[in-house]
Amino acid sequence: MKIIHKLVLLIFFLSANTKAQNTTAPIKLIDILLTTSHPDWNYKLNEEATVKISVLRYGSAVENVEIEYQYGPEQLAPEKKGTLKLTHGIGEINIGTMNTPGFRQLKVQTKIDGYVYKNEIKVGFAPFEIQPTVKMPNDFDRFWEKAKAENSKIPMDAVITHKPELSTPTVDVYLVRLQNYKLGHYLYGYLSKPKDDKKHPVLFNPPGAGVKKINPITSYVDDGFISFNTEIHGVSPETNETDFQEIRKQLTDYWAIHLEDKDNYYYKSVYLGCVRAIDFLTSLPEFDQKNVVVTGGSQGGALTMVTAGIDKRVNYIAAFYPALCDNSGYLHDRAGGWPHMFSDKHKNNSPEKLQTMEYYDVVNFAKKIKIPGFYSAGYNDNTCPPTSTLSAFNSVKAPKEIVITPISAHWRFGETNAQSIKWLQQKCGIE
Incomplete structure:
Protein backbone atom coordinates (compact mmCIF):
# COMPACT_ATOMS: atom_id res chain seq x y z
CA MET A 1 0.00 0.00 0.00
CA LYS A 2 2.88 2.35 0.80
CA ILE A 3 4.42 1.65 -2.63
CA ILE A 4 1.10 2.39 -4.38
CA HIS A 5 0.69 5.56 -2.36
CA LYS A 6 4.18 6.71 -3.35
CA LEU A 7 3.48 5.91 -7.03
CA VAL A 8 0.28 7.96 -6.93
CA LEU A 9 2.14 10.90 -5.39
CA LEU A 10 4.92 10.59 -8.00
CA ILE A 11 2.41 10.53 -10.89
CA PHE A 12 0.62 13.55 -9.44
CA PHE A 13 3.90 15.44 -9.03
CA LEU A 14 5.07 14.63 -12.56
CA SER A 15 1.68 15.60 -14.03
CA ALA A 16 1.60 18.91 -12.16
CA ASN A 17 5.22 19.60 -13.08
CA THR A 18 4.57 18.87 -16.78
CA LYS A 19 1.60 21.25 -16.81
CA ALA A 20 3.67 23.94 -15.16
CA GLN A 21 6.40 23.51 -17.76
CA ASN A 22 3.90 23.80 -20.63
CA THR A 23 1.80 26.77 -19.51
CA THR A 24 0.55 28.73 -22.53
CA ALA A 25 2.33 32.06 -22.97
CA PRO A 26 0.10 35.02 -21.97
CA ILE A 27 1.59 37.20 -24.77
CA LYS A 28 2.59 36.68 -28.40
CA LEU A 29 6.20 36.15 -29.45
CA ILE A 30 5.60 38.49 -32.41
CA ASP A 31 3.33 41.54 -32.12
CA ILE A 32 1.77 43.41 -35.03
CA LEU A 33 0.99 46.85 -33.67
CA LEU A 34 -1.55 48.92 -35.62
CA THR A 35 -1.74 52.64 -34.82
CA THR A 36 -4.22 55.05 -36.36
CA SER A 37 -3.33 58.58 -37.36
CA HIS A 38 -6.18 59.78 -35.09
CA PRO A 39 -5.87 58.60 -31.48
CA ASP A 40 -9.64 58.13 -31.05
CA TRP A 41 -9.83 56.13 -34.34
CA ASN A 42 -12.52 58.54 -35.63
CA TYR A 43 -12.41 60.44 -38.92
CA LYS A 44 -14.54 62.95 -40.73
CA LEU A 45 -16.37 61.99 -43.90
CA ASN A 46 -14.07 62.08 -46.96
CA GLU A 47 -10.99 62.28 -44.72
CA GLU A 48 -8.39 59.62 -45.50
CA ALA A 49 -7.26 57.30 -42.73
CA THR A 50 -3.67 56.14 -42.37
CA VAL A 51 -2.58 53.20 -40.22
CA LYS A 52 0.99 52.72 -39.01
CA ILE A 53 2.14 49.09 -38.90
CA SER A 54 4.92 47.91 -36.58
CA VAL A 55 6.07 44.28 -36.45
CA LEU A 56 7.82 43.71 -33.14
CA ARG A 57 9.77 40.92 -31.50
CA TYR A 58 10.47 41.44 -27.79
CA GLY A 59 9.23 45.01 -28.32
CA SER A 60 11.80 45.78 -31.05
CA ALA A 61 11.17 46.13 -34.78
CA VAL A 62 11.70 43.05 -36.97
CA GLU A 63 13.91 43.91 -39.95
CA ASN A 64 12.92 43.16 -43.56
CA VAL A 65 9.56 41.60 -42.84
CA GLU A 66 6.82 41.36 -45.46
CA ILE A 67 3.15 41.67 -44.59
CA GLU A 68 -0.01 40.85 -46.50
CA TYR A 69 -2.87 43.30 -46.12
CA GLN A 70 -6.46 43.86 -47.19
CA TYR A 71 -8.89 46.66 -46.44
CA GLY A 72 -12.41 47.88 -47.16
CA PRO A 73 -15.80 48.38 -45.45
CA GLU A 74 -16.06 46.30 -42.28
CA GLN A 75 -17.26 42.72 -42.63
CA LEU A 76 -17.58 43.00 -46.43
CA ALA A 77 -15.36 41.83 -49.27
CA PRO A 78 -12.07 43.81 -49.28
CA GLU A 79 -11.60 46.60 -51.79
CA LYS A 80 -7.86 46.07 -52.03
CA LYS A 81 -5.30 43.38 -51.22
CA GLY A 82 -1.54 43.59 -51.40
CA THR A 83 1.85 43.05 -49.80
CA LEU A 84 4.21 45.53 -48.20
CA LYS A 85 7.85 45.06 -47.20
CA LEU A 86 8.79 46.74 -43.94
CA THR A 87 12.54 47.31 -44.22
CA HIS A 88 12.87 48.41 -40.62
CA GLY A 89 9.75 46.69 -39.29
CA ILE A 90 7.60 49.81 -39.64
CA GLY A 91 5.36 51.07 -42.44
CA GLU A 92 2.09 52.83 -43.26
CA ILE A 93 -1.03 52.04 -45.27
CA ASN A 94 -3.65 54.52 -46.41
CA ILE A 95 -6.91 52.58 -46.10
CA GLY A 96 -9.02 55.21 -47.83
CA THR A 97 -12.12 57.06 -46.73
CA MET A 98 -15.92 57.00 -46.70
CA ASN A 99 -18.49 59.53 -47.86
CA THR A 100 -21.24 58.03 -45.68
CA PRO A 101 -21.02 57.26 -41.94
CA GLY A 102 -19.55 53.86 -41.18
CA PHE A 103 -16.39 51.83 -40.57
CA ARG A 104 -13.44 50.63 -42.60
CA GLN A 105 -11.37 47.61 -41.66
CA LEU A 106 -7.72 46.72 -42.22
CA LYS A 107 -6.45 43.15 -41.82
CA VAL A 108 -2.75 42.30 -41.89
CA GLN A 109 -0.69 39.16 -41.44
CA THR A 110 2.92 38.02 -41.72
CA LYS A 111 4.78 34.73 -41.57
CA ILE A 112 7.93 34.55 -39.45
CA ASP A 113 9.89 31.33 -38.80
CA GLY A 114 6.98 29.29 -40.12
CA TYR A 115 4.35 30.88 -37.85
CA VAL A 116 1.56 33.17 -39.06
CA TYR A 117 0.76 36.30 -37.03
CA LYS A 118 -2.34 38.41 -37.64
CA ASN A 119 -4.02 41.59 -36.50
CA GLU A 120 -6.81 43.89 -37.66
CA ILE A 121 -8.22 47.30 -36.91
CA LYS A 122 -11.35 49.31 -37.71
CA VAL A 123 -11.73 53.07 -37.89
CA GLY A 124 -14.93 55.08 -37.82
CA PHE A 125 -16.11 57.80 -40.18
CA ALA A 126 -18.67 60.06 -38.47
CA PRO A 127 -19.75 57.02 -36.39
CA PHE A 128 -22.27 58.95 -34.32
CA GLU A 129 -24.12 59.87 -37.49
CA ILE A 130 -24.77 56.25 -38.52
CA GLN A 131 -28.46 55.68 -39.09
CA PRO A 132 -30.19 52.28 -39.18
CA THR A 133 -31.41 50.58 -42.33
CA VAL A 134 -34.18 48.56 -40.67
CA LYS A 135 -37.74 49.82 -41.04
CA MET A 136 -40.19 50.38 -38.18
CA PRO A 137 -43.48 48.45 -38.71
CA ASN A 138 -46.58 50.60 -38.44
CA ASP A 139 -48.12 48.22 -35.91
Whole structure:
Protein backbone atom coordinates (compact mmCIF):
# COMPACT_ATOMS: atom_id res chain seq x y z
CA MET A 1 0.00 0.00 0.00
CA LYS A 2 2.88 2.35 0.80
CA ILE A 3 4.42 1.65 -2.63
CA ILE A 4 1.10 2.39 -4.38
CA HIS A 5 0.69 5.56 -2.36
CA LYS A 6 4.18 6.71 -3.35
CA LEU A 7 3.48 5.91 -7.03
CA VAL A 8 0.28 7.96 -6.93
CA LEU A 9 2.14 10.90 -5.39
CA LEU A 10 4.92 10.59 -8.00
CA ILE A 11 2.41 10.53 -10.89
CA PHE A 12 0.62 13.55 -9.44
CA PHE A 13 3.90 15.44 -9.03
CA LEU A 14 5.07 14.63 -12.56
CA SER A 15 1.68 15.60 -14.03
CA ALA A 16 1.60 18.91 -12.16
CA ASN A 17 5.22 19.60 -13.08
CA THR A 18 4.57 18.87 -16.78
CA LYS A 19 1.60 21.25 -16.81
CA ALA A 20 3.67 23.94 -15.16
CA GLN A 21 6.40 23.51 -17.76
CA ASN A 22 3.90 23.80 -20.63
CA THR A 23 1.80 26.77 -19.51
CA THR A 24 0.55 28.73 -22.53
CA ALA A 25 2.33 32.06 -22.97
CA PRO A 26 0.10 35.02 -21.97
CA ILE A 27 1.59 37.20 -24.77
CA LYS A 28 2.59 36.68 -28.40
CA LEU A 29 6.20 36.15 -29.45
CA ILE A 30 5.60 38.49 -32.41
CA ASP A 31 3.33 41.54 -32.12
CA ILE A 32 1.77 43.41 -35.03
CA LEU A 33 0.99 46.85 -33.67
CA LEU A 34 -1.55 48.92 -35.62
CA THR A 35 -1.74 52.64 -34.82
CA THR A 36 -4.22 55.05 -36.36
CA SER A 37 -3.33 58.58 -37.36
CA HIS A 38 -6.18 59.78 -35.09
CA PRO A 39 -5.87 58.60 -31.48
CA ASP A 40 -9.64 58.13 -31.05
CA TRP A 41 -9.83 56.13 -34.34
CA ASN A 42 -12.52 58.54 -35.63
CA TYR A 43 -12.41 60.44 -38.92
CA LYS A 44 -14.54 62.95 -40.73
CA LEU A 45 -16.37 61.99 -43.90
CA ASN A 46 -14.07 62.08 -46.96
CA GLU A 47 -10.99 62.28 -44.72
CA GLU A 48 -8.39 59.62 -45.50
CA ALA A 49 -7.26 57.30 -42.73
CA THR A 50 -3.67 56.14 -42.37
CA VAL A 51 -2.58 53.20 -40.22
CA LYS A 52 0.99 52.72 -39.01
CA ILE A 53 2.14 49.09 -38.90
CA SER A 54 4.92 47.91 -36.58
CA VAL A 55 6.07 44.28 -36.45
CA LEU A 56 7.82 43.71 -33.14
CA ARG A 57 9.77 40.92 -31.50
CA TYR A 58 10.47 41.44 -27.79
CA GLY A 59 9.23 45.01 -28.32
CA SER A 60 11.80 45.78 -31.05
CA ALA A 61 11.17 46.13 -34.78
CA VAL A 62 11.70 43.05 -36.97
CA GLU A 63 13.91 43.91 -39.95
CA ASN A 64 12.92 43.16 -43.56
CA VAL A 65 9.56 41.60 -42.84
CA GLU A 66 6.82 41.36 -45.46
CA ILE A 67 3.15 41.67 -44.59
CA GLU A 68 -0.01 40.85 -46.50
CA TYR A 69 -2.87 43.30 -46.12
CA GLN A 70 -6.46 43.86 -47.19
CA TYR A 71 -8.89 46.66 -46.44
CA GLY A 72 -12.41 47.88 -47.16
CA PRO A 73 -15.80 48.38 -45.45
CA GLU A 74 -16.06 46.30 -42.28
CA GLN A 75 -17.26 42.72 -42.63
CA LEU A 76 -17.58 43.00 -46.43
CA ALA A 77 -15.36 41.83 -49.27
CA PRO A 78 -12.07 43.81 -49.28
CA GLU A 79 -11.60 46.60 -51.79
CA LYS A 80 -7.86 46.07 -52.03
CA LYS A 81 -5.30 43.38 -51.22
CA GLY A 82 -1.54 43.59 -51.40
CA THR A 83 1.85 43.05 -49.80
CA LEU A 84 4.21 45.53 -48.20
CA LYS A 85 7.85 45.06 -47.20
CA LEU A 86 8.79 46.74 -43.94
CA THR A 87 12.54 47.31 -44.22
CA HIS A 88 12.87 48.41 -40.62
CA GLY A 89 9.75 46.69 -39.29
CA ILE A 90 7.60 49.81 -39.64
CA GLY A 91 5.36 51.07 -42.44
CA GLU A 92 2.09 52.83 -43.26
CA ILE A 93 -1.03 52.04 -45.27
CA ASN A 94 -3.65 54.52 -46.41
CA ILE A 95 -6.91 52.58 -46.10
CA GLY A 96 -9.02 55.21 -47.83
CA THR A 97 -12.12 57.06 -46.73
CA MET A 98 -15.92 57.00 -46.70
CA ASN A 99 -18.49 59.53 -47.86
CA THR A 100 -21.24 58.03 -45.68
CA PRO A 101 -21.02 57.26 -41.94
CA GLY A 102 -19.55 53.86 -41.18
CA PHE A 103 -16.39 51.83 -40.57
CA ARG A 104 -13.44 50.63 -42.60
CA GLN A 105 -11.37 47.61 -41.66
CA LEU A 106 -7.72 46.72 -42.22
CA LYS A 107 -6.45 43.15 -41.82
CA VAL A 108 -2.75 42.30 -41.89
CA GLN A 109 -0.69 39.16 -41.44
CA THR A 110 2.92 38.02 -41.72
CA LYS A 111 4.78 34.73 -41.57
CA ILE A 112 7.93 34.55 -39.45
CA ASP A 113 9.89 31.33 -38.80
CA GLY A 114 6.98 29.29 -40.12
CA TYR A 115 4.35 30.88 -37.85
CA VAL A 116 1.56 33.17 -39.06
CA TYR A 117 0.76 36.30 -37.03
CA LYS A 118 -2.34 38.41 -37.64
CA ASN A 119 -4.02 41.59 -36.50
CA GLU A 120 -6.81 43.89 -37.66
CA ILE A 121 -8.22 47.30 -36.91
CA LYS A 122 -11.35 49.31 -37.71
CA VAL A 123 -11.73 53.07 -37.89
CA GLY A 124 -14.93 55.08 -37.82
CA PHE A 125 -16.11 57.80 -40.18
CA ALA A 126 -18.67 60.06 -38.47
CA PRO A 127 -19.75 57.02 -36.39
CA PHE A 128 -22.27 58.95 -34.32
CA GLU A 129 -24.12 59.87 -37.49
CA ILE A 130 -24.77 56.25 -38.52
CA GLN A 131 -28.46 55.68 -39.09
CA PRO A 132 -30.19 52.28 -39.18
CA THR A 133 -31.41 50.58 -42.33
CA VAL A 134 -34.18 48.56 -40.67
CA LYS A 135 -37.74 49.82 -41.04
CA MET A 136 -40.19 50.38 -38.18
CA PRO A 137 -43.48 48.45 -38.71
CA ASN A 138 -46.58 50.60 -38.44
CA ASP A 139 -48.12 48.22 -35.91
CA PHE A 140 -44.95 47.62 -33.86
CA ASP A 141 -46.45 48.99 -30.63
CA ARG A 142 -49.75 47.15 -31.12
CA PHE A 143 -47.91 43.89 -31.82
CA TRP A 144 -45.93 44.00 -28.58
CA GLU A 145 -48.77 45.37 -26.41
CA LYS A 146 -50.92 42.45 -27.56
CA ALA A 147 -48.10 39.98 -26.92
CA LYS A 148 -47.53 41.34 -23.40
CA ALA A 149 -51.24 41.29 -22.64
CA GLU A 150 -51.48 37.65 -23.70
CA ASN A 151 -48.40 36.78 -21.68
CA SER A 152 -49.77 38.46 -18.58
CA LYS A 153 -52.58 35.89 -18.58
CA ILE A 154 -50.07 33.05 -18.22
CA PRO A 155 -49.56 32.38 -14.49
CA MET A 156 -45.95 32.96 -13.40
CA ASP A 157 -46.12 29.81 -11.27
CA ALA A 158 -42.75 30.59 -9.71
CA VAL A 159 -40.85 27.67 -8.19
CA ILE A 160 -38.06 29.00 -5.94
CA THR A 161 -35.55 26.54 -4.53
CA HIS A 162 -32.91 27.61 -2.03
CA LYS A 163 -29.42 26.39 -2.94
CA PRO A 164 -27.25 26.37 0.20
CA GLU A 165 -24.36 24.78 -1.70
CA LEU A 166 -24.27 27.80 -4.06
CA SER A 167 -24.84 30.43 -1.39
CA THR A 168 -22.14 32.37 0.45
CA PRO A 169 -21.89 33.78 3.97
CA THR A 170 -23.46 37.03 2.70
CA VAL A 171 -25.59 35.88 -0.27
CA ASP A 172 -28.52 33.49 -0.53
CA VAL A 173 -28.83 31.82 -3.94
CA TYR A 174 -32.05 30.32 -5.29
CA LEU A 175 -32.81 28.38 -8.46
CA VAL A 176 -35.98 29.85 -9.96
CA ARG A 177 -38.37 28.41 -12.53
CA LEU A 178 -40.91 30.76 -14.13
CA GLN A 179 -43.75 29.91 -16.47
CA ASN A 180 -43.77 32.13 -19.56
CA TYR A 181 -45.29 32.45 -23.04
CA LYS A 182 -47.40 29.26 -22.88
CA LEU A 183 -48.67 26.93 -20.21
CA GLY A 184 -45.91 24.45 -19.47
CA HIS A 185 -43.23 26.64 -21.09
CA TYR A 186 -40.55 27.73 -18.61
CA LEU A 187 -37.41 29.78 -18.17
CA TYR A 188 -34.82 29.34 -15.45
CA GLY A 189 -32.61 31.69 -13.51
CA TYR A 190 -30.60 32.17 -10.37
CA LEU A 191 -31.81 34.71 -7.83
CA SER A 192 -29.10 36.14 -5.57
CA LYS A 193 -30.17 38.09 -2.48
CA PRO A 194 -28.15 39.68 0.34
CA LYS A 195 -28.63 38.18 3.79
CA ASP A 196 -29.48 41.48 5.43
CA ASP A 197 -33.31 41.59 5.42
CA LYS A 198 -33.21 45.05 3.81
CA LYS A 199 -34.86 46.56 0.75
CA HIS A 200 -32.70 46.76 -2.39
CA PRO A 201 -32.85 47.75 -6.06
CA VAL A 202 -33.40 44.75 -8.35
CA LEU A 203 -31.14 43.90 -11.29
CA PHE A 204 -31.98 41.64 -14.23
CA ASN A 205 -29.01 40.14 -16.09
CA PRO A 206 -30.06 38.42 -19.36
CA PRO A 207 -27.61 36.00 -20.98
CA GLY A 208 -25.26 36.17 -23.93
CA ALA A 209 -25.83 34.03 -27.01
CA GLY A 210 -25.62 30.27 -27.16
CA VAL A 211 -27.09 27.28 -25.38
CA LYS A 212 -25.23 26.74 -22.15
CA LYS A 213 -25.90 26.02 -18.51
CA ILE A 214 -26.03 29.12 -16.36
CA ASN A 215 -24.28 29.63 -13.05
CA PRO A 216 -25.33 32.02 -10.30
CA ILE A 217 -23.78 35.50 -10.40
CA THR A 218 -23.45 36.81 -6.86
CA SER A 219 -21.18 39.79 -7.54
CA TYR A 220 -24.10 42.15 -8.16
CA VAL A 221 -25.20 41.58 -4.56
CA ASP A 222 -21.84 42.92 -3.42
CA ASP A 223 -22.66 46.01 -5.50
CA GLY A 224 -25.93 46.54 -3.63
CA PHE A 225 -28.49 44.79 -5.85
CA ILE A 226 -30.81 41.83 -5.68
CA SER A 227 -29.94 40.11 -8.96
CA PHE A 228 -31.53 37.59 -11.28
CA ASN A 229 -29.49 36.04 -14.11
CA THR A 230 -31.34 33.79 -16.53
CA GLU A 231 -31.17 31.53 -19.54
CA ILE A 232 -33.59 31.80 -22.48
CA HIS A 233 -34.14 28.26 -23.77
CA GLY A 234 -36.10 26.65 -20.95
CA VAL A 235 -33.12 24.54 -19.92
CA SER A 236 -32.62 23.96 -16.21
CA PRO A 237 -28.98 24.21 -15.14
CA GLU A 238 -29.57 20.91 -13.37
CA THR A 239 -30.40 19.06 -16.60
CA ASN A 240 -28.27 15.94 -16.98
CA GLU A 241 -25.46 16.22 -19.51
CA THR A 242 -26.88 13.72 -22.02
CA ASP A 243 -30.20 15.52 -22.28
CA PHE A 244 -28.47 18.89 -22.33
CA GLN A 245 -26.29 17.95 -25.30
CA GLU A 246 -29.36 16.73 -27.19
CA ILE A 247 -31.11 20.05 -26.52
CA ARG A 248 -28.05 21.92 -27.79
CA LYS A 249 -28.20 20.00 -31.07
CA GLN A 250 -31.87 20.82 -31.49
CA LEU A 251 -31.26 24.52 -30.87
CA THR A 252 -28.41 25.01 -33.33
CA ASP A 253 -29.11 28.37 -35.02
CA TYR A 254 -32.07 28.92 -32.71
CA TRP A 255 -32.19 32.51 -33.92
CA ALA A 256 -33.53 31.22 -37.27
CA ILE A 257 -36.39 29.10 -35.85
CA HIS A 258 -39.68 30.35 -37.35
CA LEU A 259 -38.00 33.48 -38.69
CA GLU A 260 -40.65 33.48 -41.42
CA ASP A 261 -43.47 33.87 -38.85
CA LYS A 262 -43.46 36.96 -36.64
CA ASP A 263 -46.13 35.54 -34.34
CA ASN A 264 -44.15 32.39 -33.57
CA TYR A 265 -40.53 33.49 -34.04
CA TYR A 266 -38.14 32.01 -31.47
CA TYR A 267 -37.27 35.35 -29.90
CA LYS A 268 -40.90 36.15 -29.10
CA SER A 269 -40.84 33.93 -26.02
CA VAL A 270 -37.36 35.28 -25.20
CA TYR A 271 -38.44 38.92 -25.25
CA LEU A 272 -41.56 38.14 -23.25
CA GLY A 273 -39.35 36.18 -20.86
CA CYS A 274 -37.52 39.42 -20.11
CA VAL A 275 -40.83 41.00 -19.10
CA ARG A 276 -41.57 37.95 -16.98
CA ALA A 277 -38.21 38.35 -15.25
CA ILE A 278 -39.23 41.90 -14.31
CA ASP A 279 -42.60 40.55 -13.13
CA PHE A 280 -40.73 38.23 -10.79
CA LEU A 281 -38.18 40.72 -9.48
CA THR A 282 -40.78 43.40 -8.74
CA SER A 283 -42.86 40.84 -6.82
CA LEU A 284 -40.11 40.19 -4.29
CA PRO A 285 -40.79 41.55 -0.79
CA GLU A 286 -37.18 42.81 -0.63
CA PHE A 287 -37.63 45.00 -3.75
CA ASP A 288 -37.20 48.68 -2.80
CA GLN A 289 -40.25 49.56 -4.95
CA LYS A 290 -38.22 52.17 -6.85
CA ASN A 291 -35.24 50.91 -8.84
CA VAL A 292 -35.31 48.30 -11.61
CA VAL A 293 -32.06 47.83 -13.50
CA VAL A 294 -31.10 45.69 -16.51
CA THR A 295 -27.57 45.00 -17.72
CA GLY A 296 -25.92 42.60 -20.13
CA GLY A 297 -23.58 42.20 -23.08
CA SER A 298 -23.92 40.84 -26.63
CA GLN A 299 -27.26 39.00 -26.78
CA GLY A 300 -27.61 40.13 -23.16
CA GLY A 301 -26.99 43.70 -24.34
CA ALA A 302 -29.71 43.28 -26.94
CA LEU A 303 -32.14 41.92 -24.35
CA THR A 304 -31.22 44.79 -22.03
CA MET A 305 -32.31 47.32 -24.63
CA VAL A 306 -35.36 45.29 -25.61
CA THR A 307 -36.50 45.11 -21.98
CA ALA A 308 -36.10 48.87 -21.59
CA GLY A 309 -38.06 49.46 -24.77
CA ILE A 310 -40.88 47.07 -23.93
CA ASP A 311 -41.29 47.42 -20.15
CA LYS A 312 -41.89 50.80 -18.52
CA ARG A 313 -40.99 49.47 -15.08
CA VAL A 314 -37.28 49.56 -15.96
CA ASN A 315 -35.49 52.66 -14.64
CA TYR A 316 -31.87 52.32 -15.82
CA ILE A 317 -29.86 50.10 -18.14
CA ALA A 318 -26.23 49.34 -18.96
CA ALA A 319 -25.86 47.66 -22.36
CA PHE A 320 -22.61 46.39 -23.83
CA TYR A 321 -22.07 45.72 -27.56
CA PRO A 322 -25.68 44.64 -28.19
CA ALA A 323 -26.46 41.93 -30.72
CA LEU A 324 -29.47 41.80 -33.08
CA CYS A 325 -28.99 45.42 -34.18
CA ASP A 326 -29.79 46.61 -37.70
CA ASN A 327 -29.87 43.08 -39.05
CA SER A 328 -30.75 44.34 -42.54
CA GLY A 329 -27.46 46.22 -42.86
CA TYR A 330 -25.98 43.57 -45.18
CA LEU A 331 -28.82 44.16 -47.62
CA HIS A 332 -27.59 47.76 -47.86
CA ASP A 333 -23.92 46.88 -48.40
CA ARG A 334 -22.78 47.39 -44.84
CA ALA A 335 -22.33 45.27 -41.73
CA GLY A 336 -25.35 44.01 -39.84
CA GLY A 337 -25.47 42.71 -36.29
CA TRP A 338 -25.16 39.24 -34.82
CA PRO A 339 -26.33 36.66 -35.86
CA HIS A 340 -25.55 38.09 -39.32
CA MET A 341 -28.76 36.52 -40.60
CA PHE A 342 -28.63 38.36 -43.92
CA SER A 343 -24.86 38.32 -44.52
CA ASP A 344 -25.58 35.92 -47.38
CA LYS A 345 -28.02 37.96 -49.43
CA HIS A 346 -29.49 34.81 -50.94
CA LYS A 347 -30.12 33.10 -47.58
CA ASN A 348 -33.06 34.05 -45.34
CA ASN A 349 -33.78 36.91 -47.76
CA SER A 350 -37.53 36.43 -48.14
CA PRO A 351 -40.25 39.06 -47.59
CA GLU A 352 -41.65 37.08 -44.65
CA LYS A 353 -38.29 36.80 -42.86
CA LEU A 354 -37.45 40.44 -43.49
CA GLN A 355 -40.80 41.49 -42.08
CA THR A 356 -40.40 39.33 -38.98
CA MET A 357 -36.94 40.75 -38.34
CA GLU A 358 -38.37 44.28 -38.21
CA TYR A 359 -40.48 43.38 -35.17
CA TYR A 360 -37.45 41.98 -33.32
CA ASP A 361 -34.58 44.23 -34.37
CA VAL A 362 -33.05 46.01 -31.37
CA VAL A 363 -32.95 49.29 -33.28
CA ASN A 364 -36.74 49.53 -33.15
CA PHE A 365 -36.75 48.90 -29.40
CA ALA A 366 -33.97 51.48 -28.99
CA LYS A 367 -36.32 54.08 -30.45
CA LYS A 368 -38.80 53.30 -27.66
CA ILE A 369 -36.36 53.70 -24.76
CA LYS A 370 -37.34 56.58 -22.47
CA ILE A 371 -34.94 56.04 -19.56
CA PRO A 372 -31.25 56.89 -18.92
CA GLY A 373 -28.76 54.38 -20.26
CA PHE A 374 -25.06 53.54 -20.09
CA TYR A 375 -23.67 51.97 -23.26
CA SER A 376 -20.31 50.65 -24.35
CA ALA A 377 -18.75 49.13 -27.46
CA GLY A 378 -15.42 48.53 -29.17
CA TYR A 379 -14.52 49.14 -32.78
CA ASN A 380 -12.65 45.84 -33.30
CA ASP A 381 -15.77 43.78 -32.62
CA ASN A 382 -16.59 41.41 -35.49
CA THR A 383 -19.37 39.59 -33.64
CA CYS A 384 -21.45 42.70 -33.04
CA PRO A 385 -19.88 45.15 -35.51
CA PRO A 386 -19.81 48.81 -34.46
CA THR A 387 -21.81 49.86 -37.51
CA SER A 388 -24.71 47.83 -36.11
CA THR A 389 -24.31 48.68 -32.42
CA LEU A 390 -23.96 52.41 -33.08
CA SER A 391 -27.00 52.38 -35.35
CA ALA A 392 -28.94 51.27 -32.26
CA PHE A 393 -27.21 53.69 -29.89
CA ASN A 394 -27.81 56.59 -32.27
CA SER A 395 -31.51 55.64 -32.34
CA VAL A 396 -31.89 56.16 -28.59
CA LYS A 397 -33.39 59.58 -27.86
CA ALA A 398 -33.41 59.22 -24.06
CA PRO A 399 -30.55 60.48 -21.85
CA LYS A 400 -27.51 58.35 -22.65
CA GLU A 401 -23.77 58.09 -22.42
CA ILE A 402 -21.36 55.75 -24.13
CA VAL A 403 -17.86 54.53 -23.42
CA ILE A 404 -16.00 53.62 -26.60
CA THR A 405 -12.81 51.63 -26.15
CA PRO A 406 -11.92 51.31 -29.85
CA ILE A 407 -9.31 48.59 -29.32
CA SER A 408 -11.92 46.25 -27.77
CA ALA A 409 -13.28 43.33 -29.74
CA HIS A 410 -16.20 41.27 -28.41
CA TRP A 411 -15.23 41.86 -24.79
CA ARG A 412 -14.91 44.72 -22.36
CA PHE A 413 -12.24 46.01 -20.02
CA GLY A 414 -12.67 45.60 -16.29
CA GLU A 415 -12.42 49.37 -15.93
CA THR A 416 -15.41 49.87 -18.24
CA ASN A 417 -17.45 47.29 -16.40
CA ALA A 418 -16.63 48.95 -13.07
CA GLN A 419 -17.65 52.29 -14.55
CA SER A 420 -21.04 50.89 -15.55
CA ILE A 421 -21.66 49.48 -12.07
CA LYS A 422 -20.73 52.79 -10.46
CA TRP A 423 -23.10 54.58 -12.85
CA LEU A 424 -25.96 52.23 -11.95
CA GLN A 425 -25.22 52.57 -8.23
CA GLN A 426 -25.28 56.35 -8.43
CA LYS A 427 -28.58 56.30 -10.31
CA CYS A 428 -30.10 53.99 -7.72
CA GLY A 429 -28.71 55.88 -4.75
CA ILE A 430 -26.45 53.05 -3.59
CA GLU A 431 -23.55 54.34 -1.54
